[in-house]
Amino acid sequence: MGGGVIGLSCAYELQKRGHQAVVLEINRCGGQASGAAAGMLAPYSENVEGPDAFFHLCNESLRLYPEWVKEIKRVSGREFEYTESGSLYIAYHEADRLALEGRLLWQREHGSTGALLEGEELFAREPLLSREVKAALYTPEESHLYAPDYVMALEQACRLTGVQIEEQLVQLTVEEWRNDVVVKAQDGRSFNGDRLLVCSGAWAQELADVFGIRIPIYPIRGQICAYEAEVKPVQHMVFSNQGYLVAKENRTLVCGASEDVAGFDTTVTDKGIERLRKWNKQAFPFLAEQTPFHRWAGLRPSTQDGFPLLGRLSASDRVVMAAGHYRNGILLSPVTAKVAADYIERKKLPEAMEAFDPERFSI
Ligand code: FAD
Ligand code: GLY
Secondary structure, three states: OOOOHHHHHHHHHHHHOOOOOEEEOOOOOOOOHHHHOOOEEOHHHHOOOOOOHHHHHHHHHHHHHHHHHHHHHHHHOOOOOEEOOOEEEEEOOHHHHHHHHHHHHHHHOOOOOOEEEOHHHHHHHOOOOOOOOOEEEEEOOOEEEOHHHHHHHHHHHHHHHOOEEEOOOOOEEEEEOOOOEEEEEOOOOEEEEOOEEEOOHHHHHHHHHHHOOOOOEEEEEEEEEEEEOOOOOOOOEEEOOOOEEEEEOOOEEEEEOOOEOOOOOOOOOHHHHHHHHHHHHHHOHHHHHOOOOEEEEEEEEEEOOOOOEEEEOOOOOOEEEEEOOHHHOOOOHHHHHHHHHHHHOOOOOOHHHHHHOOOOOOO
16 A cells, blocks of 8 residues: 555565565555655765664665665666765864764664765865855765655566556555455556555555554644755755755755654745755855745654664564655665565564564554
8 A cells, every 4th residue: 555665665675476466556656755865865964863773774775775776677667867966064163073973973883884074075065055154974884865756766667577566546544454455446447466555655544443453653844945946056965054055956955854743745945945945055055046946845754763664563473564654765665575575474583673663652
């Protein structure tokens, strides 16, 4: 259930392993959070606290990406941008610079070959960056892709390998999940299977009563915008604790993103975009003269503890959950596909995966 980046990646992986996958989507594939994403593959910049289980999952997914991208491009026959740009996490004050130094220490123990840059060295790398920036943490390992094209390629890879994709299904009801799997659509169609994989992002909590567990997944709206950029004005993904900027091959400069509690409302507000613009011109003064030509929003599936719900249900190992990827669902798509497919195949997974047990809130 669910045809976002997670559902499509899992369906592709399962089909490749010899199963018949069926994607049940109430809207259009990629029409929600996945199509709205900035496409950054940034486990170091997005995980600032420390090397917890979530960081390791994100980092493992980053490691899988180069091969995964090649495979999806080859199988789908579609091109999409995948750029190994590296990232800069900027600091304006001494206290923030100290925090970056601390982060560099643990991140270097976990695969980063990063460095703290300042002065000429920093501005040579990112010439248009504000001279107010005191230092930046450079992480060469981080990359990004163009999310809407990536999701379309995934969908095409699914179709060409034989995944059955059913879109615009109005109101799906899970009728049976313990001894068999039966999902009914409002138009009377019935979908039967051996396993049910729940990939319905911010909507997954709708199934809490069906399974009798707590599924604390909530939508957090991300408002985001893009500027036209004839010449690539920003060389890296640039992060701060206020937002991020990333230049795309299609000559746009994408800048995100708010974190709003607004239910399932995907409206873009002037206030939300103004806040981003304020931060953008602080980081890159040339943006003071420019106005974003495009603005949009998506609903991140956030969870109570920030970790996704990824694993089997104890009441029936026919049901696997893969939802709640919050800010990192694009990054996590290859690793989620492999882990979810292992659960579907009833393989034993490493103990570390217990951190994502979908029933951890139900005890
Ligand atoms: P979705 O893409 O929301 O897909 C869920 C699908 O399930 C939807 O298509 C929906 O219609 C469908 N559905 C809902 N209910 C049902 C049902 N009952 N039955 C069947 N289908 C159903 N992540 C990154 O890694 N890098 C980034 O740079 C990044 N930037 C982001 C920027 C913004 C502005 C936003 C909003 C998100 C960003 N994210 C990023 C996060 C990322 O987009 C999400 O984590 C990811 O898209 C979640 O994927 P998903 O497939 O779980 O959810
Ligand atoms: N990962 C970027 C965002 O969620 O906005």
